[in-house]
Amino acid sequence: MSWLFRKSKPFKIRSFGESKKYGVAVKNLKELLKKGCEFLQVPPTGAQVCLYEDGTVVTEAFFSTLDDNTELVLLSPGQTWSRVVCDIGQLLNADRHADRLIDAARDLLFEEKSSKRRKILSDLVRNLDDRSELESREDDQDWFTGVNDRFKTKSAYMKSNCQSRIRSYLKAVCEATSSAEVAKVRAEQLKADFTEMLKDANYNGGYFDRTEQESERLCTREGWFTCQGAFDETACRSLHSINPYGSREGRIMFSTWNLDHRIEKKRAIIPTLLRALQHPKSINLDYFYQLLFTRENLKLVHVVCHKKEAHGLLCSEERIFSREAGQSKPKRRRT
Incomplete structure (x- = not known):
């Protein structure tokens, strides 16, 4: 019981993930854990102390060798300490x-x-060097370098950028139906219907517009986009992210990101649509609209995650035609 007569030693201790440190004076490891848990409000069960410098766990024998004012970290079960990770975290914050x-x-x-x-x-x-909090051309002129003068805000430009992509999908449908051997009257009506449906939805430009409601946009309110992973994966393995609102470079780099059709536009959707136009049944416009123009079939992916090979996914045969003969164009809902 000689430890009862030891002189108290001063230490600097902090909890995991916190930069602020506190001074404590204790005689042994047991007292250190008790005081540390009480002071830092850490559950005592399974708690341990390690060196701030390199993460070495402090044992009772090691405790006696520590110098005065050694910096320590109090850990809960499952936590491990790395000073490098901590310093990076502080830098980012x-x-x-x-x-x-x-x-x-x-x-x-x-x-x-x-x-x-x-x-x-x-x-x-x-x-x-992130200026994402700035929105207008007047406040962040560098961001708008090369951008048409008609755009006065970042959100307006990003919305138009998304609309242009969606319009290109409509253009692909129009070109395919114009060159294919299909009933021209039905093909023209199909294009007119899709155009009206897209106009009602503002060409789904809200996907890139951070001022839209959360359910409408693909980014955070600050403008951060996260890669949704390749067509055959549930998430991005590399955790790609980008904020095109933050800088001109970010805006330009975002142009390399893709809205990728899981069921492919050229290999699956358009060929199926052309076959359907040759059939007398009424086409399920809402189904093809969702596949071509909405997040139901589109994934936002970093260029590295955009797989060029055939996806091998097919349209649902059960959903190609409307169940009711002569069904009119469905009313559009915002997507």
């Missing part, structure tokens, strides 16, 4: 120091010779 960090990274970049380090520094500058 250092919004109030962003300008100084950008300047420092640019200075280092100017002198750096290593290609790998230049890539890291340039990515750091690009991600920290």
Whole structure:
């Protein structure tokens, strides 16, 4: 029981994920855990202490070798400590120091010779130099470089960008039906119906418009888009993300992202639609509209996740034709 007569030693302790540290004076590891858990409000069951410097777990024998004011971290079960991860996390959260960090990274970049380090520094500058909170052309003129003068806000341009993509899908349908051996009257009516349906939905431009309601857009309110993964995957393995609202470079890079048809437009949807036009039955316009123009069949993907090979997915034969003969064009709902 000689530990009862030991002199208390001062330590600096913090909880996992917190940058603020507190001073405690204790005689042994047991007392350290007790005081630390009470002070930092960490459940005591399974808690342990490690060195802030390198994550080494503190045992009773190791405790006696520690210097005064050693920095420690209190961990709950399942938590592991890495100072590098912590420092990166603090760096990413250092919004109030962003300008100084950008300047420092640019200075280092100017002198750096290593290609790998230049890539890291340039990515750091690009991600920290985020002006996504600015919306108008007047406030962020650099973002609008090369953008038509008719666009006064970022959201208006991004909405138009999405509408252009959707219009290109309609154009593909129009060109295919014009060149194919199908009933021209039915083909013209099909194009007219699709055009009206798209106009009612504002060409689904809200997918890229951060000012839209959450159910309408593919991005956060701040403008961040997340890759939805390849057509045959449920999520992006590489966790790709981008904010085209943040900088001109981000806006340009976003043009390489794709709205990918899971059931392919050229290989599956349009050929099926052309066959349906040759049949006397009434076509299920709503089904083809969803496949061609909506998120029901579209996935936003980084160019790396856009698989060019055949998807091998087919249209549903049961949904090609309307169940009621002579069914009129369905009323459009926003998608």
